[in-house]
Amino acid sequence: MAIDTVCGMHVDEKNAVYKKQVDGKTIYFCSEVCLKTYESPEVELKKLRFLAIFSGLIAIPVVVLSFFYKLPNNNLILLLLATPVQFYAGWRFYKGAWDGLRARIANMDTLIATGTSAAWLYSTLVTFFPETFIGETYFDASVIIIALILLGKFLEESAKAKASESIKALMGLQPKTAMVIKNKREVEIPIEELQIGDIIAVRPGEKFPVDGVVVEGESSVDESMITGESLPVTKRVGDEVIGSTINKTGLVKFKATKIGSDTVLQQIIKVVQEAQTGRAPIQRLADKVSAIFTPSVIAVAILSGILWYILGQSFIFALTIFITVLIIACPCALGIATPTAILVGTGLGAKNGILIKGGEALEVAHKIDTIVLDKTGTLTKGQPVVTDIVRLSNVKEDEVLRLASVAEAGSEHPIGQAIVQKAREMKTRIPSAEKYEAVSGKGIKATYLKKQILVGTRTFLKENKVDVTKFESELQKLENEGKTAVAVAYGGEAIGLIAVADTLKEFSKEAIEQLKRMGIEVWMITGDNERTAKTIAKQLGIENVMAQVLPEEKAEKVKELQRKKKVVATVGDGINDAPMLAQAHLGIAIGSGTDVALETGKIVLIKSDIRDVITSIDLSRYTVRKIKQNLFWAFAYNTVGIPIAAGLLYPFFGLLLSPIIAGAAMAFSSFSVVGNSLLMRGYKPRIK
Secondary structure (H helix, E strand, O other), X not given: OEEOOOOOOEEOOOOOOEEEEEOOEEEEEOOHHHHHHHHOHHHHHHHHHHHHHHHHHHHHHHHHHHHHOOOOOHHHXXXXXXXXXXXXXXXHHHHHHHHHHHOOOOOHHHHHHHHHHHHHHHHHHHHHOOOOOOOOOOHHHHHHHHHHHHHHHHHHHHHHHXXXXXXXXXXXXXXXXXXXXXXXXXXEEEHHHOOOOOEEEEOOOOEOOOEEEEEEEOEEEEOHHHHOOOOOEEEOOOOEEOOOOEEOOOOEEEEEEEOHXXXXXXXXXXXXXXXXXXXXXXXXXXXHHHHHHHHXXXXXXXXXXXXXXXXXXXXXXXXXXXXXXXXXXXOHHHHHHHHHHHHHHHHHHHHOOEEXXXXXXXXXXOOOOEEEEEHHHHHEEEEEEEEEEEEOOOOOHHHHHHHHHHHHOOOXXXXXXXXXXXXXHOOOOOOOOOEEEEEOOOEEEEEEOOEEEEEEOHHHHHHOOOOOHHHHHHHHHHHHOOOEEEEEEEOOEEEEEEEEEEEEOOOHHHHHHHHHHOOOEEEEEOOOOHHHHHHHHHXXXXXXXXXXXXXXXXXXXXXXXXXXXXXXXXXXXXXHHHHHHHHOOEEEEEOOOOHHHHHHOOEEEOOOOOOHHHHHHHHHHHHHHHHHHHHHHHHHHHHHHHHHHOOOOHHHHOOOOOHHHHHHHHHHHHHHHHHHHHHHHHOOOOOO
């Protein structure tokens, strides 16, 4: 069996109505509508928007004339209003039903087309032959069903279209041009013209256009968009650089080694595309039931009509039986069972600071048994802060911080900025240095009161003839705790250490504990080194850690869990998280994150509160319970009503379920569904 990648219906490879070759693969479609949606989603989305508005606007006067105000020739006016909705706006359902018939598939389109046609046909007969067909019309039922289902389809396709925005955002990260060295001159050329082996110059503040290896210069590079880690990485001759990362400090020349689709960024884009398009939508319960329910109802309607005619009843009696069965099977409640619950559920999410992108996210979230959380920016704040100040001589701790701040006052390096920020928080006055020199990748030299200040690595201090042996044990202790430590020297003597680290968010530990209590397996994933990762995980009580994972590898790690039959949610905030957010059954993006993450995630936590992950899962479980209850009410009255509509009790009790009673039963079912959905407004998060 194959799966229609648009609607999620199962189709047999032999009887699929349409087939399309894409990149050497055959994609199967159950209908022309699905094929057109796949080929031109933007055109299809505009068409759906128009049809939903068109049918919705007509539904308003139809409801008024059906229930609240009657005009002369009321039925004729209703016929004129309902017919364009039935055959223009609803044409896609006839087309889908016909395509399903060709493919020997009974789908929702079949049920909608059959039920609304029965309601329209009977209403038309009542309008023109009132003496023969006595009763009310059901134009309102057919119009409302078509309008609601078109609205639901528009919202669903709109959510799918949003997914493509993440791809556009990723593509926008890459520079459009590169400064290539040719004949000892710099020439700016489009990135598409780059060749492997080209030497490219990148100045401070510019992005590396493609992947390569440094051949000249030294600099700090911000790789956070790829690795998610906030601290820049020092790049020297021979080190690899990644396209679209940002050169922070020095002029660098590098040789292009990967261009076009081979770059890391393009590989990330490929992973996101495959994850978003390669997995079929979750099969809707209504579709599963329709595959059995629709042909059964049609068969019962036809057989009932024929049987009563054979038994001697009039043709009108037999036709009434046939139409009554189809009307009572008309999926009015079915059409609103899921949309109403999802509408209320997503509204509740927004009220609680959770943006839920469509019903699929709610439907998946309640099944989650495994969650993978990115470290930086999700569990941690994503910005380094000073955690420790260690004095090594008679100098006080605040003096160590003050002298370090004098040297770092003009630094753009995150460690330097963290030191200066700490000094400002402590209301320390920071005087200006007399001289200042940044040594890329090592540290900073500054002169203050005619003495030299050094702030940097142990190697940097050694090179400047400062004894570092006395702080080696303290330095190792801080590094073993997953912190980045810099040494501070003044006047040729080491005076202290300052440790910097990315700290935990306020409620991270609480959220992990609650997830565990819900029976969800928790993993932490990061591009950071294993030592730092395990230190953070230990603080949070997370046993499962995936460290030093590249962006394209993150999606593969999620696949490994999925291959173990786990239903996986991922939580992240960075560009590097986009592949795993797209690959997971459910991607949850932190609201303070990048545009790419926000577009890729199916759920966005607006308040950036990690505890909202728990609320999302709890709310989805509650909503899905309501959807199942609604579907029960949508089908329950059919189960009871269809045999009566077929005249089963007529010979014994003289009871015949007329189209009028069938319409009343249909209205009661819809009322039950709407009422049950509205009860959801009393929901309060059970967790927090």
